[in-house]
Amino acid sequence: MRVLFLSAWYPHRGDGMWGLFVRKHAAAVAAQGAEVYVLYAVAADDVADGTEYARQVTAGVVEHYAYYKRPSGRAAALAAVCKAYRGLVRRMEAEGSRPDVIHANVAGKEAMLAYLLHKRYGCPYVIMEHWSGYLPENGGYKGALRKAMTQFVIRHSACLMPVSLFLRNAMEHNGLRHRNCKTVFNVVDDFFYNDKRENREGSKFRFIHVSCFDNRAKNVYGIVRAAVRLWKERQDFELVMAGSGADYMETVRLAKEMRLDDCVRFTGELSPAEVKEWLYRSDAFVLFSNYETAAVVLEESMAAGCPVISTRVGIAIDEVDERTGIIVPFRDEQALAEAMEVMICRRGQYDSEYIRAKAAKYSYAQVGGALCQIYMEVTQGKR
Numbered sequence: 001m002r003v004l005f006l007s008a009w010y011p012h013r014g015d016g017m018w019g020l021f022v023r024k025h026a027a028a029v030a031a032q033g034a035e036v037y038v039l040y041a042v043a044a045d046d047v048a049d050g051t052e053y054a055r056q057v058t059a060g061v062v063e064h065y066a067y068y069k070r071p072s073g074r075a076a077a078l079a080a081v082c083k084a085y086r087g088l089v090r091r092m093e094a095e096g097s098r099p100d101v102i103h104a105n106v107a108g109k110e111a112m113l114a115y116l117l118h119k120r121y122g123c124p125y126v127i128m129e130h131w132s133g134y135l136p137e138n139g140g141y142k143g144a145l146r147k148a149m150t151q152f153v154i155r156h157s158a159c160l161m162p163v164s165l166f167l168r169n170a171m172e173h174n175g176l177r178h179r180n181c182k183t184v185f186n187v188v189d190d191f192f193y194n195d196k197r198e199n200r201e202g203s204k205f206r207f208i209h210v211s212c213f214d215n216r217a218k219n220v221y222g223i224v225r226a227a228v229r230l231w232k233e234r235q236d237f238e239l240v241m242a243g244s245g246a247d248y249m250e251t252v253r254l255a256k257e258m259r260l261d262d263c264v265r266f267t268g269e270l271s272p273a274e275v276k277e278w279l280y281r282s283d284a285f286v287l288f289s290n291y292e293t294a295a296v297v298l299e300e301s302m303a304a305g306c307p308v309i310s311t312r313v314g315i316a317i318d319e320v321d322e323r324t325g326i327i328v329p330f331r332d333e334q335a336l337a338e339a340m341e342v343m344i345c346r347r348g349q350y351d352s353e354y355i356r357a358k359a360a361k362y363s364y365a366q367v368g369g370a371l372c373q374i375y376m377e378v379t380q381g382k383r
C-alpha cells in the first residue's frame with residue numbers, strides 16, 4: 001500500500017522539531033510495510049528566488065520538500081505554496097508513486113490538496129487532527145472561510161482521526177462530526193518503554209515538567225507559584241523544568257524572584273533521549289496546561305512508568321486516575337500545590353509497570369497498526 005502524507009507541520013531544515021509527531025506517524029506506518037511519501041512545502045528565509053526542492057529518506061519514509069522564497073501578502077503566499085505543491089506532486093508522480101490513500105494532517109489547506117488529489121487519483125483521503133484551535137481556551141476556529149473549508153474537507157474525507165477523545169469532543173462541540181471518526185494517538189518513541197526506573201528512595205522527591213514554555217497554553221508560571229506554596233511548608237522536594245520557548249527566560253526570572261534556587265532547576269531544551277532519562281530519574285510528572293489536544297509528554301511519562309499530575313486536558317481525561325496520578329482544576333495553584341504534597345506522601349505507592357502497560361497503546365507498533373487498519377478499511381470502501 002502506498003500512503004501519501006500531507007501536513008501543515010513537518011520537520012525541515014529550518015526546524016527539526018516542527019511537526020515531529022507527524023514524522024513519527026509516517027514512520028509508524030512505514031514500519032508496518034507500507035510505502036510512505038511525504039510532500040511538504042515551507043517558506044524559507046534562505047531562499048533568494050524561486051523554489052528549491054529536496055528529497056531524503058528518514059526511517060523508511062520518502063520525504064519531498066519544497067522551500068520557497070517567503071512572499072509578502074496573503075495572495076502571494078497562497079500562490080507560492082500552490083506552485084510549490086504542484087512541483088512536489090510532479091516529482092512524486094515522476095517516481096511512479098501514485099498513492100492508494102492520502103493522509104492529511106490538520107483540516108486546512110493541506111486537506112484541501114488531499115481532496116483535489118483524491119479527485120485526481122480516485123483514492124480516498126483521511127484527516128488526522130491535532131490543532132488546538134477548536135478548544136474554547138484557544139478560540140482559533142473562527143471566520144466564515146476557515147469554517148466553510150474545514151467543514152468541506154471533513155465531509156468529503158473517508159475518516160476523521162482526532163489524536164484524543166478530548167479533541168474529538170471539542171470538534172463535535174463546533175459542529176464537526178463525521179460518520180467514521182476514530183481516535184488515533186500520537187506516537188511515543190520505543191526507548192521510553194524499555195528501561196528500569198531509578199530507585200530514588202531516600203533522595204529528595206523530584207517533580208519534572210517538560211514543555212515549550214508557552215505560558216498561555218502551558219501555565220508554567222502557575223507551576224512555579226505552586227512550588228512556592230509547597231516550599232513554604234516543606235523543602236524535601238525539587239522541581240525540574242525542562243525545555244525552552246518564548247516564556248522560558250521569564251519563567252527563570254520568576255523562580256529567581258521567588259527565591260527558589262534551592263528548589264527549581266532549569267535544564268534548557270532536551271533531546272527525546274534526554275527527556276526519557278529525566279523521566280526515569282523523577283518521581284512524578286507535572287502538567288498544568290490550560291489547553292492541550294493530546295499532551296505527548298503525558299504519553300511519554302506513562303511509557304516511562306512515571307505517575308502524573310495534570311489538568312483535564314488531552315489524554316489525561318481518559319488515562320489519569322487514582323492508579324496513574326492526580327487530576328487538578330485549571331489555574332488552581334493551591335490545588336496543584338496540594339496535589340504535589342499528596343504525591344510526595346504517596347511515594348512508592350504507584351505501580352510503574354501498571355502505568356507503563358496502560359501506555360502500550362502509544363507505541364510505534366500499536367499506532368502504526370491502527371493507522372494501517374483504517375487505510376485498509378477506507379480503501380476497501382468500508383465506513
